[in-house]
Amino acid sequence: MRIPDNSGARQAVPQTSAPTTLRTLLTDKLGWLGLRSAQILLALALVAVIVFILVQVKLVVIPVLIAIILASALSPVVGWLRRRGLSPIVATWVTLLTAIIVFGGIVTLIVVAVENQWSELATSASDGIDQLFTYLTEGPLAIDATQLEDFRDQGVEFLTSSQFGSGALAGAAAAGEFFTGLVLVIVILFFFLKDGDVIWKFFLSPFRGERLQRGRRIGTTSVRVLGGYVRGTAIVAFVDAAAIGIGLAILGVPLALPLAVIVFLASFIPLIGATVAGILAALVALVANGLVVALIVVGIVVLVNQLEGNFLQPVVMAQSLKLHPLVILVALTAGTVLAGIIGAVLAVPIAAVGWAIVKTWNEPGLSKQPALA
Known part of the structure; x- marks a missing residue:
């Protein structure tokens, strides 16, 4: 009896899965999504840190931004004066002083107008408040006059309280920051108008x-x-x-x-x-x-x-x-x-x-x- 030779027949080889490694975990679909999510979170965290730092030094950052915007708007004027033969520093001074004079004139007009009409507006405001009080108490809303008087008393109490005083002090500090920022804007604006192209080239x-x-x-x-x-x-x-x-x-x-x-x-x-x-x-x-x-x-x-x-x-x-x-x-x-x-x-x-x-x-x-x- 002849035994068939099956040595050349195709043998079934059991399939074994590839071993799981760190590389396969990071390169499959879930790993790719995880990597991209981590990158996005890292970028957002970096942006948040940068914004936090900029907010902490906003007394400097805001004047710089305002100066950049104003310099961009005034640059055609400086360029036109330069093309007319003025030196960069003279063209800058002419542009800057003209802008300051115009802005100062606007502020002066506001102050004069308010001062001339303030008494009239105050009288009208007092009459208007009385009319509003009458409408609220006798009109369709029929609000109790006692409630309105309590509200007014609370307002007077707040204006005379220490809390309002601290708010006034905070307002004075804000005014100091405003004028400091204004001086910074003018100084930085001068240098941007004069040497903006040189600064960017640097x-x-x-x-x-x-x-x-x-x-x-x-x-x-x-x-x-x-x-x-x-x-x-x-x-x-x-x-x-x-x-x-x-x-x-x-x-x-x-x-x-x-x-x-x-x-x-x-x-x-x-x-x-x-x-x-x-x-x-x-x-x-x-x-x-x-x-x-x-x-x-x-x-x-x-x-x-x-x-x-x-x-x-x-x-x-x-x-x-x-x-x-x-x-x-x-x-x-x-x-x-x-x-x-x-x-x-x-x-x-x-x-x-x-x-x-x-x-x-x-x-x-x-x-x-x-x-x-």
């Missing part, structure tokens, strides 16, 4: 090749976006302030000039600034001129905001601020939480510059050296 000196070109693109883009944003916002704010101020003057609302200036300054906070300033104007009109005039002021504010949002702003700001309103709202909220009203003003231009830098990060071509002067 920061780029360690880089070569594509990194150097990218740094130049970032500098050029930042100056262009910041300058365009400030100049465009100033145009929109001036139109808003002029329209609302003329309307207030025609209606005989007191403090029309200071309120117009407040509208101008508040317009640098997108979406909500001009609206809040318009509400303030309506409240002044309500106290001084009555309900009908206040409603007319509200109508003027709404009309001006609609014309600005639908016609003026898309034309003026089209090339300098291309952000979705939701992004602007988030930036405003974050800026307000971190640095108050100044943060709200600075948040949107910083966000606009950040987005412009992202878009131009890998853009080919050689950019000119950025010039803040």
Whole structure:
């Protein structure tokens, strides 16, 4: 009997799984997701630490940011004066002193207008408060007069308490920080206007090749976006302030000039600034001129905001601020939480510059050296 030879037959070899190693754990789908999550968390932690440090030294950081924005807006003036034959330092001094004189003139106009009309507004405010008290106690709400008197007494007690005194001391400290920051802004602005291109060139000196070109693109883009944003916002704010101020003057609302200036300054906070300033104007009109005039002021504010949002702003700001309103709202909220009203003003231009830098990060071509002067 012949025994068949099965040596050439295919033998079944049991399959064994590869041993689990650290490399396989990190390279499978779950490991890849874990690595990316850890990287994102690390990046967020780094950003949080940087933001925390910047907030701690905001007395220096905020003046630097304001000076950069103002230098970007004023750089065409300095450049124009240089092309007319003035030396860099003379052109810088002329531009800086002119800006200070204009700003000082605006502040002087506000103080004079408030001083001349303050007694009238105070009398109107007192009458308006009495009318409001009568409406609340005798009108449809029928609030108990005792409750209102208790509320008033609590307010008087707070104003005479030590807590209010500590708040006043805190306000004095804030005023000191304000003037310190103002001096820093002026000094830093002077050097940015005079030597902005030299300063940026110094920061780029360690880089070569594509990194150097990218740094130049970032500098050029930042100056262009910041300058365009400030100049465009100033145009929109001036139109808003002029329209609302003329309307207030025609209606005989007191403090029309200071309120117009407040509208101008508040317009640098997108979406909500001009609206809040318009509400303030309506409240002044309500106290001084009555309900009908206040409603007319509200109508003027709404009309001006609609014309600005639908016609003026898309034309003026089209090339300098291309952000979705939701992004602007988030930036405003974050800026307000971190640095108050100044943060709200600075948040949107910083966000606009950040987005412009992202878009131009890998853009080919050689950019000119950025010039803040």
